[in-house]
Amino acid sequence: MFSYCTDPSSLQGLPWLSCYLTSGTHLLFYSSFGTVLLLLAITAPVALIFGYGGAMAARSRIAPLRWFGKIYTAMVRGIPDIIFFLFVPIALDQAFEWMRHQALCDSSQPVRQGSDFVVCDAAKLPLSDASPWVHDAYGIFLAVIAFSIVFGAFAANVLYGAMQAVPRAQLETAEAYGMTPRQVTRRVLVPQMWTYALPGLSNLWMILIKATPLLFLLGVEDVVYWARELGGAKTSAFTYPHPDWRLYYFLALLVFYLLMTWISGRVLDRVARRLSRGQATLAGEAQRKGAIA
């Protein structure tokens, strides 16, 4: 990075540290924070959509759809999320490869042969001659789906509760005006549910932030992966030899996450105050009284 970094072994103290912290692998480490933020940016809206779908399904009049919705919302209550994080990426990968196997290969060959999962070369995902970034992107794609399914189920719980919390009289009034069920949902239910959903969704956002290190379990080269790689003891064969510094790298991650949750907390408090303005809830009432006094 800096011009004096050509021979790190001759450096001492601060110049050494500045060269060390800007080495190529460290830049990869810093960019992996981007991976975490990217995952958050994609997962949060997708999970919200999944959650909305799940909540609507759980309220549906069509019985099989309702059962599906109920099971989807209930599953994260009894099963640890880590099981899903381990299960979903492999299961999806095998499902995709199986479908491609059926379409592209000699489908008379069984996919499972003893303890092996065999598909022909054309059905492999990603293809064996694909460039490395495709493999990385595919890994992140599977991770995003896994996160979205789990957090979609959490969000479905929150949104289902929020929809139930909207006063029944509001919906009945809308029906009395002759609105169809679809119109009631779109014009009355959905706009009003957010103030009830916000505490749950804020909490969910915090849980999502704190779940991002689990990307490491899914084989993505994320912050935890790099902290372990870079922090491990380096012998003099390396350009920057140092003892085991993993503790310091993890402490840096701790600070990163504390900052993330702290800032999120501040922002979400503001949003909550804004949303409860003029609402017929305790928080809204308190604001009204505060404004008068």
Add this chain to the structure above:
Amino acid sequence: MSCTQTIIDYGLRSLGYGERLLPRADYTLCQQFTLIGSGLIWNIYFAVLALSIGFVLANALAVARASRNPWLRRPADAFIFVFRGSPLFIQFFIAYQALVMLPRAGIDIFGLTVQTSWLTRAWAGALIVLTLNTTAYSAQIFHGALMAVPKGDIEAADAYGMTGWTRFRRVIWPTMMRLAWPSYTNEAIFLFHATTLVYFSSFPAFQQKGDALYYASYFADKTFNPFVAYPIAAAYFIAATLLLIWLFGRVNRRLNRHLPGAGGRVRYKPQLAR
């Protein structure tokens, strides 16, 4: 090999008893059920101990947080902020790295040599992390409940001439527990599920003595088939979670027994507070 034999061989494998080698070929359903169930012992061990120790510590911490003395309040606030604001996964990594750094030979305290190597084992090290973690979350819940104790209750206690410890033990604490219990049930479930993280963070599974998910992922890796082992683990966890909800529901009913209409239905109202 019959299923009974498998259960005898692997039923307590997670504790180190029975057959030493894990199955290597021809994985049967019975083997998977037995080993994953055997691993569940560790999940229950972590959950029960972390929750019971954490419960006591969390009560103290919640009271400290409500204290007017800044020397008590500030550290309590900081502790809760750090443990609630950071991922459990990172806490495991940090704790393991820190515990590994302790001197191998042990520490001399007043001439006594205290061994430290056992702290890097999952049964102790991970238990400490889980306990501190649940302490922070539960303290937050208990503190919220403590703040929500009706003023009238405390005034009534004052009118009876109760003060200090008596007032706390006989009036404030029971109400605080009653108010906190639904959220605390939720926290207990989250903690129980979080125990699956232990063997996927730094803590190694010595001699392949791991928890339910450790064995489930072992089978999924060996058979390249996630559709058997993980659902088995999931089924075990659903059963254990239902048991936990039932147990906490019993306590809830006892806490609310003086209130009219509380005896009948105890509905677990799911919420997301972690």
